[in-house]
Amino acid sequence: MTTGKKSSSHSSKKLKDVEISFPIVYGTIAFWLGKKASEYHSHKWTVYVRGAGNEDLSVIIKRVVFQLHPSFNNPTRVVESPPFELSESGWGEFEIVISLFFHSDVCDKQLDLYHQLKLYPDDDSGPQTTKKPVVIETYDEIVFSEPSEAFFLRVQNHPAAIVPRLPASFNLPPPGPPEHVNERKRGDTKDHPLSQWFMNFSEADELLKLAAARQQVQAHIVKLRRQLSMIDGLPPQSKAPSGQ
Numbered sequence: 398m399t400t401g402k403k404s405s406s407h408s409s410k411k412l413k414d415v416e417i418s419f420p421i422v423y424g425t426i427a428f429w430l431g432k433k434a435s436e437y438h439s440h441k442w443t444v445y446v447r448g449a450g451n452e453d454l455s456v457i458i459k460r461v462v463f464q465l466h467p468s469f470n471n472p473t474r475v476v477e478s479p480p481f482e483l484s485e486s487g488w489g490e491f492e493i494v495i496s497l498f499f500h501s502d503v504c505d506k507q508l509d510l511y512h513q514l515k516l517y518p519d520d521d522s523g524p525q526t527t528k529k530p531v532v533i534e535t536y537d538e539i540v541f542s543e544p545s546e547a548f549f550l551r552v553q554n555h556p557a558a559i560v561p562r563l564p565a566s567f568n569l570p571p572p573g574p575p576e577h578v579n580e581r582k583r584g585d586t587k588d589h590p591l592s593q594w595f596m597n598f599s600e601a602d603e604l605l606k607l608a609a610a611r612q613q614v615q616a617h618i619v620k621l622r623r624q625l626s627m628i629d630g631l632p633p634q635s636k637a638p639s640g641q
């Protein structure tokens with residue numbers, strides 16, 4: 398997804414050739430209720446979106462709307478603060494639409510994610526028990542292209558963000574006081590009651606490293622282009638280099 402262009406005041410100025418990404422995980426954890434199961438409430442489940450490393454996502458997300466099956470009372474559920482999750486009980490599996498709404502300096506558009514709630518374990522994973530839940534998670538990355546300066550400055554030291562190091566030529570003001578990472582009210586999911594069931598995306602770790610490396614290369618290309626244009630005294634691509 399990309400951010401829309403806006404008229405430029407200082408902080409809404411867009412940073413060209415820059416991408417900021419946020420690795421996320423969304424999914425469901427479902428427990429069978431065993432003896433407590435009734436016809437319409439056989440399982441208790443939780444649907445959520447979390448930082449891939451359990452970081453607080455409220456730095457970008459303002460609100461999450463979970464759209465449930467119409468058989469639920471008030472099937473549109475709005476969550477305005479972290480952790481962005483919803484717990485329910487029910488009897489059947491269905492697709493949950495998870496809509497992410499971002500803060501105004503991040504992105505105007507909502508992002509819809511689709512997750513199939515799974516209550517029943519596959520045949521090969523043994524009989525249903527009340528102890529071991531059925532966990533289905535998806536790893537993804539939200540990529541913001543050409544972020545505003547304000548957004549960049551706000552998240553550049555945030556643990557949930559993958560932010561490129563910009564060449565000095567970008568000339569941004571220094572970051573404000575370090576993003577109260579430790580002091581502020583915690584909205585992460587590190588000590589979440591269900592965290593023992595969260596999956597570790599080791600493959601995702603590799604992807605994170607690849608994404609970070611790609612951003613470094615991009616920043617390097619920007620720097621080299623600028624150096625080249627200074628040497629030529631002309632914008633690159635407008636003239637072949639002379640005097641070989």
Ligand code: SLL
Nearest residue numbers: 466468469486487488489490491
């Ligand atoms: C199915 N197509 O037939 C799916 C629909 C709907 C599940 C599943 C409601 C619980 C409640 C509930 O669990 N609906 O009434 O509170 O399997």
